[in-house]
Amino acid sequence: MSKSEGSLKHRRRSDYPFFLSYRTRWSDNDQYSHINNSVYYHLFDSIVNSYLITNCALEPAKSKRIGLVVSSHCQFYSPLSFPMVLDLGLRVNHLGSSSVTYEVGVFEEGKDTPGAVGGYTHVFVESASRKSAKMDDAVRTGLSKLVVEDRSKL
Template sequence: MSQINLKHRRRKDYPYFLSYRTRWGDNDQYSHVNNAVYYLWFDSIVNTYLIERCGLDPATSPFIGLVISSFCEFFAPLSFPQVVDLGLRVTKLGNSSVTYEVGVFAEGRDEPAAVGGYTHVFVERVERKSAPMAAGLREGLGKLLSDPSSAPAKL
């Protein structure tokens, strides 16, 4: 993905949102949100969606998602006590993998302060072998797909 394309994302590009109030401890010594915090936000919005909209129970599910790659591009600083809105979309949906994109927006702004995300590969909890996504999970993630024609046919 090129930085120009990501920098031009807007709120309308993301079908699911979660608000987050920054904390004093999110700031680093330079008085802006530390880059590691963005990855916590990505994990929070993805897992909130998986639990609330896809019926995934992380404690009991026979399948888990392992992060195999991640990225983040920063465009504007954020700092405590700002409220941020996290937008979520799926850019690629495979049989056992999904790539998420998260837009990080300062409250009331239409342009992102950062855009990032990661790819999950779903595996069996115990054996850690790749496994096709359950129908409910796949259906829920499909609702976030930015280009539904890019999803492989259901098996």
């Protein structure tokens, strides 16, 4: 396990400035009675896009610039399953001029330690041409509110 993967396990709710609740569904479980690993990526998309739409004035169907996922990851620490309510925590670990790296902590409601931590990197592109572009000012301003200095790298 790398140093950064080990530090993810030690995240707490206080490490995330924005939260979204998610009520698990029966169909989220796999045959082992825990949330299927592919569902976590749906959760990541849900919190990131909810934030972009409500706090960054992003309108995916109308925006001239959109974010495309270029890498993703997830580390699993404890099983989560239906009928739990989950709290998804969002932070930004890197904010560039045309890219952003998100981190999502997945917490069982009421717990301070995550069951999983993951995220992805968006690169912003022109929606029509798909050529790299700087993110809109409203998007950058909204995302800057989520930037958290990672104390483990200091």
